[in-house]
Amino acid sequence: MEKSINVTVWCETGDALGAYPQGLHNAIAEFLSNSNNFKTVRAVSLEQPEQGMSEEILRNTDVLLWWGHCFHHLVSEETAERVHKRVLSGMGLIVLHSGHASKIFQRLLGTETNKLRWREIGERERVWKIAHHHPITEGVPEYFDIPKSEMYGEFFHIPAPEELLFISWYEGGEVFRSGCTFTRGGGKIFFFSPGHESYPIYYMPEIQRILVNAAKWAAPPGFPEILYDEQKTPPEGKYGFRV
Amino acid sequence: MEKSINVTVWCETGDALGAYPQGLHNAIAEFLSNSNNFKTVRAVSLEQPEQGMSEEILRNTDVLLWWGHCFHHLVSEETAERVHKRVLSGMGLIVLHSGHASKIFQRLLGTETNKLRWREIGERERVWKIAHHHPITEGVPEYFDIPKSEMYGEFFHIPAPEELLFISWYEGGEVFRSGCTFTRGGGKIFFFSPGHESYPIYYMPEIQRILVNAAKWAAPPGFPEILYDEQKTPPEGKYGFRV
Amino acid sequence: MEKSINVTVWCETGDALGAYPQGLHNAIAEFLSNSNNFKTVRAVSLEQPEQGMSEEILRNTDVLLWWGHCFHHLVSEETAERVHKRVLSGMGLIVLHSGHASKIFQRLLGTETNKLRWREIGERERVWKIAHHHPITEGVPEYFDIPKSEMYGEFFHIPAPEELLFISWYEGGEVFRSGCTFTRGGGKIFFFSPGHESYPIYYMPEIQRILVNAAKWAAPPGFPEILYDEQKTPPEGKYGFRV
Amino acid sequence: MEKSINVTVWCETGDALGAYPQGLHNAIAEFLSNSNNFKTVRAVSLEQPEQGMSEEILRNTDVLLWWGHCFHHLVSEETAERVHKRVLSGMGLIVLHSGHASKIFQRLLGTETNKLRWREIGERERVWKIAHHHPITEGVPEYFDIPKSEMYGEFFHIPAPEELLFISWYEGGEVFRSGCTFTRGGGKIFFFSPGHESYPIYYMPEIQRILVNAAKWAAPPGFPEILYDEQKTPPEGKYGFRV
Numbered sequence: 001m002e003k004s005i006n007v008t009v010w011c012e013t014g015d016a017l018g019a020y021p022q023g024l025h026n027a028i029a030e031f032l033s034n035s036n037n038f039k040t041v042r043a044v045s046l047e048q049p050e051q052g053m054s055e056e057i058l059r060n061t062d063v064l065l066w067w068g069h070c071f072h073h074l075v076s077e078e079t080a081e082r083v084h085k086r087v088l089s090g091m092g093l094i095v096l097h098s099g100h101a102s103k104i105f106q107r108l109l110g111t112e113t114n115k116l117r118w119r120e121i122g123e124r125e126r127v128w129k130i131a132h133h134h135p136i137t138e139g140v141p142e143y144f145d146i147p148k149s150e151m152y153g154e155f156f157h158i159p160a161p162e163e164l165l166f167i168s169w170y171e172g173g174e175v176f177r178s179g180c181t182f183t184r185g186g187g188k189i190f191f192f193s194p195g196h197e198s199y200p201i202y203y204m205p206e207i208q209r210i211l212v213n214a215a216k217w218a219a220p221p222g223f224p225e226i227l228y229d230e231q232k233t234p235p236e237g238k239y240g241f242r243v
Numbered sequence: 244m245e246k247s248i249n250v251t252v253w254c255e256t257g258d259a260l261g262a263y264p265q266g267l268h269n270a271i272a273e274f275l276s277n278s279n280n281f282k283t284v285r286a287v288s289l290e291q292p293e294q295g296m297s298e299e300i301l302r303n304t305d306v307l308l309w310w311g312h313c314f315h316h317l318v319s320e321e322t323a324e325r326v327h328k329r330v331l332s333g334m335g336l337i338v339l340h341s342g343h344a345s346k347i348f349q350r351l352l353g354t355e356t357n358k359l360r361w362r363e364i365g366e367r368e369r370v371w372k373i374a375h376h377h378p379i380t381e382g383v384p385e386y387f388d389i390p391k392s393e394m395y396g397e398f399f400h401i402p403a404p405e406e407l408l409f410i411s412w413y414e415g416g417e418v419f420r421s422g423c424t425f426t427r428g429g430g431k432i433f434f435f436s437p438g439h440e441s442y443p444i445y446y447m448p449e450i451q452r453i454l455v456n457a458a459k460w461a462a463p464p465g466f467p468e469i470l471y472d473e474q475k476t477p478p479e480g481k482y483g484f485r486v
Numbered sequence: 487m488e489k490s491i492n493v494t495v496w497c498e499t500g501d502a503l504g505a506y507p508q509g510l511h512n513a514i515a516e517f518l519s520n521s522n523n524f525k526t527v528r529a530v531s532l533e534q535p536e537q538g539m540s541e542e543i544l545r546n547t548d549v550l551l552w553w554g555h556c557f558h559h560l561v562s563e564e565t566a567e568r569v570h571k572r573v574l575s576g577m578g579l580i581v582l583h584s585g586h587a588s589k590i591f592q593r594l595l596g597t598e599t600n601k602l603r604w605r606e607i608g609e610r611e612r613v614w615k616i617a618h619h620h621p622i623t624e625g626v627p628e629y630f631d632i633p634k635s636e637m638y639g640e641f642f643h644i645p646a647p648e649e650l651l652f653i654s655w656y657e658g659g660e661v662f663r664s665g666c667t668f669t670r671g672g673g674k675i676f677f678f679s680p681g682h683e684s685y686p687i688y689y690m691p692e693i694q695r696i697l698v699n700a701a702k703w704a705a706p707p708g709f710p711e712i713l714y715d716e717q718k719t720p721p722e723g724k725y726g727f728r729v
Numbered sequence: 730m731e732k733s734i735n736v737t738v739w740c741e742t743g744d745a746l747g748a749y750p751q752g753l754h755n756a757i758a759e760f761l762s763n764s765n766n767f768k769t770v771r772a773v774s775l776e777q778p779e780q781g782m783s784e785e786i787l788r789n790t791d792v793l794l795w796w797g798h799c800f801h802h803l804v805s806e807e808t809a810e811r812v813h814k815r816v817l818s819g820m821g822l823i824v825l826h827s828g829h830a831s832k833i834f835q836r837l838l839g840t841e842t843n844k845l846r847w848r849e850i851g852e853r854e855r856v857w858k859i860a861h862h863h864p865i866t867e868g869v870p871e872y873f874d875i876p877k878s879e880m881y882g883e884f885f886h887i888p889a890p891e892e893l894l895f896i897s898w899y900e901g902g903e904v905f906r907s908g909c910t911f912t913r914g915g916g917k918i919f920f921f922s923p924g925h926e927s928y929p930i931y932y933m934p935e936i937q938r939i940l941v942n943a944a945k946w947a948a949p950p951g952f953p954e955i956l957y958d959e960q961k962t963p964p965e966g967k968y969g970f971r972v
Contacts, residue, residue: 110350110352110427111331111428126902128883128904130883130884130906131669131889133671133673139707155871159402159425159427167883167904167906168904175855175896183402184353185355185400220619221621221625371641373640374646375641376914376916382950397615398616398628406646407646407650412656413655417614418614420616426862429862463862464868574841598914646891668888
């Protein structure tokens with residue numbers, strides 16, 4: 001089948017980050033690209049014109065992956081607004097790890113998604129698969145371990161997810177809803193917590209498989225502009241039985 | 244049982260509105276009060292200090308009913324922010340009819356909830372009960388008719404509701420998810436579309452029963468301030484089995 | 487992409503049915519086959535050995551479409567049991583119209599799914615699309631009319647569907663959740679009410695598009711036999727941090 | 730408020746069980762009764778006439794708690810059928826611990842709910858509260874520990890719960906959806922996994938609080954017999970606008 005999905009990976013910095021000397025966005029773009037599932041895969045970052053999220057780039061993006069951590073506050077309301085509108089009109093969004101505290105995720109979910117427990121001591125995380133029928137979990141083992149991870153724990157301030165795909169267990173005693181789906185307008189959203197700048201988690205094959213699956217799942221069938229036309233009341237004449 | 248629920252009805256105007264010479268908010272406050280289910284019921288409006296939504300009023304509100312139509316744009320971001328935070332910390336919210344386009348509802352749901360079909364020709368609306376086990380539908384007939392109503396039709400730009408309690412049928416050929424529940428943080432939210440300023444819909448016993456039930460359902464067990472404390476990482480010591 | 491999905495259409499009779507002189511199952515199999523999306527499409531019926539649902543046929547079925555109306559009681563418990571087990575292990579199931587009262591649908595949902603309103607006077611049905619992001623609704627207009635249909639109305643005794651894709655409006659005053667998804671074990675289930683033996687509904691392009699989409703959506707990524715192995719407690723050794 | 734809820738606790742044996750010399754059902758009935766929330770609380774068991782689940786007892790039960798472990802196979806199809814029908818008509822059901830494998834739970838959910846991981850070495854279980862707005866979690870701390878528990882782990886073969894209230898963490902490395910709600914017909918269902926015959930878990934105040942809350946939550950507003958009448962097609966005359 002011809003490839004039709006255009007993917008963009010956004011990062012709050014274009015610089016080297018911990019385990020990712022090439023840049024975290026480039027590391028993710030590389031394995032997505034190597035999967036040969038996508039028409040185009042591009043990496044952009046905050047320092048670029050229009051914060052890397054110009055109308056032109058968004059218009060050519062079917063699925064957006066979002067990484068932010070220290071600089072959420074530098075993302076302008078205008079940028080958040082452009083991304084928000086594009087998601088509502090159908091663009092898929094994959095929110096990565098600390099992206100839970102991003103302006104765009106909070107706007108879409110309506111809660112203080114920045115609130116959760118966390119602890120950073122490089123403890124073991126075990127990721128359990130809760131949904132066995134879902135395209136995002138295809139080919140993923142029933143569970144897998146991340147030897148050193150940052151703990152994210154409940155209570156996580158999100159609305160109840162539409163689908164709960166993964167639950168994480170931590171050596172220190174916490175649990176977390178680590179893989180969740182949501183829909184907002186035409187846009188499919190996947191939040192996936194495993195991943196961290198200083199641990200080489202995005203090099204793990206299980207993580208790469210999940211993100212490739214997610215980018216395929218989140219791609220829209222097309223952008224249903226009708227969503228914006230259909231608000232017109234149909235002409236009376238349309239109703240055969242009313243005199 | 245002693246009554247413990249404090250209810251506030253907010254309206255974008257304190258003036259007479261169509262079928263409600265006493266003010267729409269006063270009309271709603273009156274039947275809620277007569278139900279003898281609530282400790283206090285107060286009506287407030289946009290012209291009042293801090294747009295009727297001061298910290299002090301919110302602190303004394305367990306459940307808020309919200310009516311807006313022509314003046315959504317006059318509600319300040321500060322007011323929307325105060326209400327939003329109170330809902331997240333546990334206040335119940337009942338969004339009435341044209342309140343679907345309010346700033347607060349859009350902030351909580353994350354979609355363009357202002358978008359839906361509509362037609363105003365006083366046609367028949369039939370409200371069907373879809374959930375028979377729910378506190379909000381208790382004592383409501385399997386369906387009832389509103390002789391003259393404003394049509395609200397799909398597609399309605401909301402996230403999939405957590406519970407779908409009512410679906411409306413319209414003489415002109417449309418359907419609508421007219422009773423929906425959502426949760427955001429500690430706050431329970433009920434959207435109910437039937438109701439209009441120029442038709443005497445809020446005088447109908449079925450409508451009054453539904454709104455009384457909803458205000459009881461939406462009341463929080465208390466305001467779990469813990470939601471804001473619990474984000475602290477528990478001290479290592481809390482984990483008995485880690486040396 | 488190479489086609490991998492094997493589809494079977496089951497009917498309670500192999501004979502001509504109303505608008506379908508070739509047999510209703512053959513009519514459905516024909517348009518599914520013509521869509522060129524599936525590896526194999528076969529039509530089977532109740533009169534065949536093992537009621538058309540032998541282990542061998544099930545083993546070679548990824549997605550099953552089920553039509554029954556007058557002879558639900560003739561389907562043996564053994565047949566229902568075989569189909570039930572196959573769905574749990576991953577086979578997609580599409581339940582058509584009066585199939586709502588079938589033994590297999592009731593076993594999977596746990597409620598008296600035979601209960602709903604109905605009226606057969608050939609009135610107009612209007613099918614509204616409620617989900618714009620879903621693979622099953624791809625390419626389907628925001629609504630379409632069925633000039634003559636059998637009315638199915640609420641209350642329909644199903645558990646709340648995981649996704650509500652379509653709501654039907656009827657000229658006579660009813661509404662119905664006409665397109666619903668469920669998941670049971672590895673199996674994805676789609677119930678779609680439009681369709682009737684005496685009206686030529688299965689010849690409508692919108693209906694055919696929906697059923698082709700649904701058969702693609704319901705196909706499993708593979709049959710996760712692991713669902714049955716994974717119940718073994720993992721050996722102690724698997725846990726690095728416990729002595 | 731006058732008490733109106735009649736509770737019945739069913740156990741597969743009336744004998745002493747591990748930590749419960751008085752009988753497990755009697756231990757549970759005792760703390761429910763002491764909570765002063767219920768009109769009547771009775772304990773019944775498998776050895777009694779009609780397996781403790783006669784029509785007369787069911788007719789006088791608003792909420793049923795179910796404990797079974799070794800003798801699920803001794804529960805007759807007739808008993809399971811009577812309980813199933815009563816749940817559909819509105820009786821609340823609370824399924825306790827090993828009751829996950831009971832005939833009644835499997836009939837209601839439609840999946841092989843007997844399938845899950847388990848390990849019995851008396852390890853620590855930590856129960857995390859995931860929903861802060863729910864009547865069942867009222868007054869329950871954000872998490873609490875069970876010093877010695879039987880491990881129940883994912884993948885648990887249930888349909889996605891309507892509400893996920895608790896997730897359990899185990900010292901050995903597993904997680905479990907330990908508090909889940911479902912609805913079937915008029916009946917509200919709560920599954921709660923903590924609890925075991927040989928550990929004194931049902932004496933813990935957090936566990937007792939959850940079960941008292943759950944019994945109040947699951948009580949029906951009344952038994953909507955209308956569910957069974959309303960299937961009649963309304964007379965033509967009901968539709969004013971059809972000639």
